[in-house]
Amino acid sequence: MTKDDTLAGALASDYEAAPISDADRAMLRYADKLTRTPAKMTNQDVATLVEAGFSESAVLDICQVAGYYAFVNRLADGLGVDLEPPEVFE
16 A cells, blocks of 8 residues: 555564554554454553654544454355455555
């Protein structure tokens, strides 16, 4: 989506080391934690995003997008659906 293959590769391999803003890194940490260990989420996770500069509305958006992707992926996995290849979006 960024049309920057170098950035996309860096994000895919290790977003912690990718050349992105501290706020974007905080957002990705939040989404990663919510995806991998949702039961470990705390109010501090939200506070960290607010401290990084995100409004409460933006935090809600981040949470909803991460949750939506998790939901759709679990539906696809549960039904054995093959997702479309990435070139569909180019």
